[in-house]
Amino acid sequence: MAESWVLLALCGLATYAWRGLGARLSSEIDAESEVFAWISCVAYAMIAGLIARILVMPTGALAETTLVERALGSAVALGAYFWLTRRNLFAGVFAGAAAVWLMKLLI
């Protein structure tokens, strides 16, 4: 079991390496510079890429759902958020998850 704790510590350190490096380097970056504009594009693109990948090609538990189910669930979430409830995040997220749950249950 000690081995699992070492593994967790290493994963925590590996994740913090990026965070700490960012904190260290951030003092040398000018928020008005072109480099900053480029880095913020990369930050948004990395996040969007990760979320899109999880929704389109998930691994693990989410892989039990089909692409159609996830696409419909996402569409229901967006619809509930933007049109039905005037941007209520709670309603959007729960409607989307409930839609996937219902599709799995009924089909």
Place this chain on the structure above:
Amino acid sequence: MSRAALVLGAREAAGVPAAVLAAGYLGFGALAAGHGLPLSLVVASTLAVWALPGQLILVEMNTLGAPHFAIVFTVALSSARFLPMTLVLMPLMRDARHRGWHYYVLAQLLALTGWTMAMARFPEIERAQRLAWFYGFTVVCLAASAAATATGYLIADLLTPLAKTGLVFMAPLYYLLILVGGVRQRTAALALACGALAGPLAYLGSAQWSVLVGGFAGGTLAYLIQRQGRLGG
């Protein structure tokens, strides 16, 4: 540090953000219980890694018996987004009155929810107050997530596999909504669109390197497109 800003940040987190994070971590805790890991380790993973995709990789690869080196390497690559995220957020919080170590603590507290919310809220918050606001917001998110991880682990037997999947699905849905609904600037929207295309494409080439390569390619493309537009090209 401003107490009012700290409380404001905590209050803004203690609603939908904490509830949706809690739902995602409830699912994670329940899944991890099924993999036979001890409760303390699973809860510690939320505090130490504080990134749901990385934690899912850790639990799932560990169950598959992957070599530890490979697990740490994959978690590290999946977390690469924290470098540009920290680089972008820290200058917005920096103030001569704050001591330097705060930024290294905040770097650990930073995760997708807090970052996205901070990027949306900071223009309305006075610079000197932002650090306190961010502490309040992220500590509530982390505490709610750790409590939810433990709860999910303990009630795992009561949840059907379907319910666990539904809970795990809530986190990406939440990110989808706050990104699509919360981004006001055209450049950011362009970067999101380029990244959403480049990420899955890069994943087809190499699962491990996809976050880094896709983000780099998609972000650079978005930057070049907006620069071209700005220069009147």
